[in-house]
Every structure is written in structure tokens, then in C-alpha cells.
Amino acid sequence: MTGVPASTGAAGGEAPLRVANCSGFYGDRLSAAREMVEGGPIDVLTGDWLAELTMLILAGNRLKGRPGYARTFLTQMEQVLGTCLDRGIKIVSNAGGLDPAGCAQAVTELADRLGLSARVAHVTGDDLTGRDFGDMVNLDTGEKPPAPALTANAYLGGRPIAVALESGADVVVTGRVTDAALVTGPGMWRFGWRPGDYDALAGSVVAGHIIECGCQATGGNYAFFTEVPDLAHCGFPIAELYADGSSVITKHPGTGGQVSVGTVTAQLLYEIGSPRYLGPDVTARFDTIELAPAGDDRVRVSGVRGEAPPETLKVALNHLGGYRNTMTLVLTGLDIEAKARLAEEAVFTRVPRDSFDQVHVELTPLGAPRGPDAVALLRVTVMDADRRRAGRAFSSAVVETGLASYPGFYGLTPPGDASPYGVYWPTTVPAHAVQAEVWAGGEAIWRAPAGAPDAHGTASPGGEAAIGEPAGESGRPPASGAGTSAPREVPLGTIAGARSGDKGGNANLGVWVRTAAQYAWLEEFLTADRLQGLLPGTSALRVERHRLPNLLALNFVVHGLLGRGVAASPRLDAQAKALGEELRARAVPIPGELL
Structure with missing residues (x-):
């Protein structure tokens, strides 16, 4: 493809493609687009508005007659569209959600209202709602698909975005694409990458993964947050992308936060599975990533190897699972566990437990386990x-126990009706069966199968391919010299960082350290079995461990922790965001020389 002049790579001395992120989720900082456009030179403004839960939220909006796209994107466009057009800054966004055509039309109308001339393109083909998924199975559970689905969207890659930019688009709006495609697509356009340029494509996927979650790459939600300056004014990340796929991660000068090997490592471990990271354009090998400091708030990312993408595309379905209701009671003082048992018995005497499809009871300590400072939440x-059945019949029954339950009874939730909840259902379809389309000026200007034309499917067709340690393996024999002095019982977080999150009904938990000696100990100590002992809530679940020695890191996938996805999970921490911090707080024996 042609476009702006191509660079020769990180060592070639030519200017990179500067891709700036201004959104990590639907609801992120509204001023971020303006901050990124006005804070310094950039070539592409992009942002991620979509998540598995977001698609369900947009489906609910659409059922209520509201737009099926992220309306906050238009607020940001009103602030920066004129400046972007003046400076030649391209805008690439997945804010189109369930209605990319409607979002593109809204951007066009906004430009007209502002007296601007903007060429707006949009990408479709991801919406598979109504498609027969009868022969597909759930990637996590093996179940047959539900019917009907509220949403069904395939994850498209960067090629349609590149085509739209090649056509002269100033703004490109997509529906469901992979998060990294928002960087890979502009890279294809700028550098002319072809489908077989696996290493360059893989490098761009890694860069896209790093900046996709906004401030999480610049110190946000960072385990060692006390080391991060001015986090309250955290700047959003920029990927300086080169022709060979290498990049430098940075942020605008004068903004808060920090870009370091640690903050970049933390984001690389977020919401991944195996070191083979599958995508529609390429399979990126996360076990080949090399990170190095490149100046203040600058980290170089290089060495990434790529392989052929699978012959399938991941598809996310959402369907109505039923209705749910939660009542939360507060327990204080003495005998917390006994009070919880009494409260539970009192409730289910009035509404039998077996009258519901599912019941989930969670006791969460908030203070000391005993004594005058003991506080806990009981969520039913x-x-x-x-x-x-799940509505006021349940919630009123809980309230009715108020004068016939434990001492100190009070609740945090008034009696209310049940609310519908959605179930996330992941599967795959053959890539050639999905037609991606690019539209501009009301016409389809490009149409092609969504998969890379020369993909050979060397990676597994569903989820992320296994590499290295098989599921359930406890670890290899102890590394020699991994701790020789007397150990001290201290929190694991004394030397280890962690970041966790949701992967559908599963949770991922990445753990990293800062020195080779610490990693030798961590690799020996923190087996899948040991993790389950430290986190009792995972003990009955299947846990996979993956090694990433190049990042001094381990990644764990906890299968089934979140049940049937975020929207259906009854856990207080429904997205497993705090799982890593729970692990870091556990006291473990660490050799003295590592401290």
C-alpha cells in the first residue's frame, strides 16, 4: 500500500509513525483527545471504546432506541476534529460498536455543523448477529451456542483500517476489531506491510496491546504506584512505530505518570493467556519481546517474532441469561462467621435456596477478622x-429478617426488583466466512474475507495456542541458586508486581519481578499449585501457568473464576481486577538476598 513516506525502521533515522491513545474504555477521560492533540506532535489519534461488557451495554442501549455506538466519541471529536484536519492527524476508532455506519454518519454531520470538510470511512462485516452458530462450541466450556444472541461480533484485524486510510479517509470508524488493530492498521498503511510480514505485524500488535488501555501503560493501576509521579494527572501513551515493527512507548512531556520497563511489562501481562497471542493479522510471540529503557519516559520494544494467524476468527456472542438480584448486609464486631451463617439461614428459610436457578453467597472481610474493628460484607x-422469583420476592424476604437475625443487622441495598443480565459466549468461525467491508461516501469501496490471504493456521484455531508449560504442570525442577540465604516471611508484593483482569469467564493474573535472580526464585516458587494455595478461591478451578522469562514474568489463567463472563458474574470483584493485589499481599518465604 502507498501512503505517507515509509520509514526504514528504528535504526534508520527516519521519523516513526506516532500513534497516540486517548481512550482505554467507554467512559475514559473526555479531555484525553484534546490533551493528546495539543500536547505534542502525533500522526494518528486512536482509542479503544469496546470491551466484552461494552457490547452488551450497547445492545441494551439499542433496545431502548438509543445509539448502538459510543456517544462520548462524538464529544471528543467536537473538541479536536478541526485541529486534526488542519495538522493531517488521522483518527482511528472502534467507537462504532454495534453501529459503525451510524457513528460515521454522526461524525460527518458533526463536521458539517462545524463547517469542516472531513472524509469519514467506516468498517463493517464484524456483525454476525443472526448467523447460525449451531456447529460451534463455547471456547471455554464446550457448550452449544444459545439462541438467540443479542450480539455476535467477529474480531476483525487491521487490513480494513489500512484500506480506509489508503482511500484518503481522515476518520476511520470501526465496529468490533481487535484492540491492537487500531495500531496495526495504521502501520500497514504507513509502511506497506503485506500479510506475510509477520515480524513487523507482530511488533505492531505488541505496541497496540501496550497502549490500548490508556494510562495503564503510563503508571495507572501499577503495582508499585508509589514510584509513579503525579499520577493524578497521568498522561496517555504514545507508540512511536517503525517499519520493522519495533516501537518506542512514551507520553507527552509535562504530563504525569511514568513510562518505564515496569509499567510497560505490567500492561503486556494484562488480559493475555499463552505467550502465543493470536490475532486475525498475525500470531505475536510475547515470549520474544525485548524491552529496554530509551530515555526519560521512553521504553524501546523490539525483537518481536510473528507467526501465521489462525484460520479462524474469534467471535463474541452475548445473550440474555436471566435475571439477578443482590442484597448486601454488613457484619461487625464479634462472631462474624456465625453471624453470616445465621443471616443466610434466616433468608433461605423464607425463600428456599433451591427455588432459584443459582445462588451465590460471598463473605468479604473489610477490616480485622476479629475484635472491635472487624467488618465484613455479606453479599447474597x-x-x-x-x-x-429473583425480584422483590427475594429482596423483601431479606429485609423481613431485619428484626430476627444477627445483632447489629443493617444493609447497604434497599429491596428492589431483579435486573436482566447477559452471558458472554466466545467461539470461532472460519476467517474466510467473514467478509470485511470498507465504506466511504455511502459506497462500499472494498470487500474481502477477513482472514489474512496467506494464513496457514500454524496456531491453534481457538483461543490462544499453548506454548511451553502444559496446563496444570506445577513447574520445572528448581533452578540452582534460586535463593541461598535464610528466607523471610514478607508479602510477595515486596519484590513482585502483578496485574489481573478478565478474559471472558476466565481471569488472567500476570506476575513479574525486576531482576534475573528474583525471577529464578519466582519461577521455582510460584507454581500453579502454589498459586491455588495462596488464593483459596481458585483452589477448585483449573489454573494454567505460562513462563515469560524475557519479561521476568509468569502469567496464570484461572479458568471459570468469573463464571459466564463479567455481566453474569456475581463476584464483588466481577472483573478480577484486584486478584493480583490479593496475591501480592500474601506473606511468603523470600530469600533474604532477594530483598
Whole structure:
């Protein structure tokens, strides 16, 4: 492809493509687009508005007659569109959600209202709602698909974005594409990468993964947050992308936060599985990533190897699972566990436990386990296909126990009706069966199968391919010299960082350290079995461990922790965001020389 002049690579001395992120989720900082455009030179402004839960939220909006796209994107465009057009800054966004055509039309109307001339393109083909998924199975559970699905969207890659930019688009709006495609697509356009340029494509996927979650790459949600300056004014990240796929991660000068090997490592471990990171354009090998400091708030990312993408595309379905209701009671003082048992018995005497499809009871300590400072939350969640059964029939029964339950009884939730909840259902379809389309000026200007034309499917067709340690393996024999002095019982977080999050119904938990000696100990000590002992809530679940020695890191995938996805999970921490911090707080024996 042609476009702006191509660079020769990180060592070639030519200017890179500067891709700036201004959104990590639907609801992120509204001023970020303006900050990125006005804070310094950039070539592409992009942002991620979509998540598995977002698609369900947009489906609910659409059922209520509201737009099926992220409306905050238009607010940001009103602030920066004129400046971007003046400076030749391209805008690439997945804010189109379930209605990329409607979002593109809204951007066009906004430009007209502002007296601007903007060429707006949009990408479709990801929406598979109504498609027969009868022969597909759930990637996590093996279940047959539900019917009907509220949403069904395939994850497209960067090629349609590159085509749209090649056509002269100033703004490109997509529906469901991979998060990294928002960087890979502009890279294809700028550098002319072809489908077989696996290493360059893989490098761009890694750069896209690093900046996709906004401030999480610049010190946000960072385990060692006390080391991060001015986090309250954290700047958003920029990827300086080169022709060979290498990049430098940075941020605008004068903004808060920090770009370091640590902050970049933390984001690389976020919401991944195996070191083979599958995508529609390429399979990126996360076990080949090399990170190095490149100046103040600058980290070079290089060495990434790529392989052929799979012959399938991941598809995310959402369907209505039923109705749910949660009541939360506060327990204080003495005998917390006994009070919880009494409260539970009192409730289910009035509404039998077995009258609901599902019941989830969670006791969460908030203070000391005993004594005058002991406080805990008792959350009782019921789920049922019958809205009336899960509604006030349940919540009123909880309130009715108020004068016949434990001492100090009070609740945090008033009696209320049940609300519908959605179930996330991941599967795959053959890539050639999905037609990606690019539209501009009301016409389809490009149409092609969504998969890379020369993909050979060397990676597994569903989820992320296994590499290295098989699921359930406890670890290899102890590394020699991994701790020789007397150990001290201290929190694991004394030397280890962690970041966790949701992967559908699963959770991922990445753990990293800062020196080779610490990693030798961590690799020997923190087996899958040991993790389950430190986190009792995972003990009955399947846990996979993956080694990433190049990042001094381990990544764990906890299968089934979040049940049937974020929207259906009754856990207080429904997205497993705090799982890593829970692990870091556990006291473990660490050799003295590593401290």
C-alpha cells in the first residue's frame, strides 16, 4: 500500500509513525483527545471504546432506541476534529460498536455543523448477529451456542483500517476489531506491510496491546504506584512505530505518570493467556519481546517474532441469561462467621435456596477478622429465569429478617426488583466466512474475507495456542541458586508486581519481578499449585501457568473464576481486577538476598 513516506525502521533515522491513545474504555477521560492533540506532535489519534461488557451495554442501549455506538466519541471529536484536519492527524476508532455506519454518519454531520470538510470511512462485516452458530462450541466450556444472541461480533484485524486510510479517509470508524488493530492498521498503511510480514505485524500488535488501555501503560493501576509521579494527572501513551515493527512507548512531556520497563511489562501481562497471542493479522510471540529503557519516559520494544494467524476468527456472542438480584448486609464486631451463617439461614428459610436457578453467597472481610474493628460484607445474589422469583420476592424476604437475625443487622441495598443480565459466549468461525467491508461516501469501496490471504493456521484455531508449560504442570525442577540465604516471611508484593483482569469467564493474573535472580526464585516458587494455595478461591478451578522469562514474568489463567463472563458474574470483584493485589499481599518465604 502507498501512503505517507515509509520509514526504514528504528535504526534508520527516519521519523516513526506516532500513534497516540486517548481512550482505554467507554467512559475514559473526555479531555484525553484534546490533551493528546495539543500536547505534542502525533500522526494518528486512536482509542479503544469496546470491551466484552461494552457490547452488551450497547445492545441494551439499542433496545431502548438509543445509539448502538459510543456517544462520548462524538464529544471528543467536537473538541479536536478541526485541529486534526488542519495538522493531517488521522483518527482511528472502534467507537462504532454495534453501529459503525451510524457513528460515521454522526461524525460527518458533526463536521458539517462545524463547517469542516472531513472524509469519514467506516468498517463493517464484524456483525454476525443472526448467523447460525449451531456447529460451534463455547471456547471455554464446550457448550452449544444459545439462541438467540443479542450480539455476535467477529474480531476483525487491521487490513480494513489500512484500506480506509489508503482511500484518503481522515476518520476511520470501526465496529468490533481487535484492540491492537487500531495500531496495526495504521502501520500497514504507513509502511506497506503485506500479510506475510509477520515480524513487523507482530511488533505492531505488541505496541497496540501496550497502549490500548490508556494510562495503564503510563503508571495507572501499577503495582508499585508509589514510584509513579503525579499520577493524578497521568498522561496517555504514545507508540512511536517503525517499519520493522519495533516501537518506542512514551507520553507527552509535562504530563504525569511514568513510562518505564515496569509499567510497560505490567500492561503486556494484562488480559493475555499463552505467550502465543493470536490475532486475525498475525500470531505475536510475547515470549520474544525485548524491552529496554530509551530515555526519560521512553521504553524501546523490539525483537518481536510473528507467526501465521489462525484460520479462524474469534467471535463474541452475548445473550440474555436471566435475571439477578443482590442484597448486601454488613457484619461487625464479634462472631462474624456465625453471624453470616445465621443471616443466610434466616433468608433461605423464607425463600428456599433451591427455588432459584443459582445462588451465590460471598463473605468479604473489610477490616480485622476479629475484635472491635472487624467488618465484613455479606453479599447474597440470586439468579433465575423468572424475574418475579429473583425480584422483590427475594429482596423483601431479606429485609423481613431485619428484626430476627444477627445483632447489629443493617444493609447497604434497599429491596428492589431483579435486573436482566447477559452471558458472554466466545467461539470461532472460519476467517474466510467473514467478509470485511470498507465504506466511504455511502459506497462500499472494498470487500474481502477477513482472514489474512496467506494464513496457514500454524496456531491453534481457538483461543490462544499453548506454548511451553502444559496446563496444570506445577513447574520445572528448581533452578540452582534460586535463593541461598535464610528466607523471610514478607508479602510477595515486596519484590513482585502483578496485574489481573478478565478474559471472558476466565481471569488472567500476570506476575513479574525486576531482576534475573528474583525471577529464578519466582519461577521455582510460584507454581500453579502454589498459586491455588495462596488464593483459596481458585483452589477448585483449573489454573494454567505460562513462563515469560524475557519479561521476568509468569502469567496464570484461572479458568471459570468469573463464571459466564463479567455481566453474569456475581463476584464483588466481577472483573478480577484486584486478584493480583490479593496475591501480592500474601506473606511468603523470600530469600533474604532477594530483598
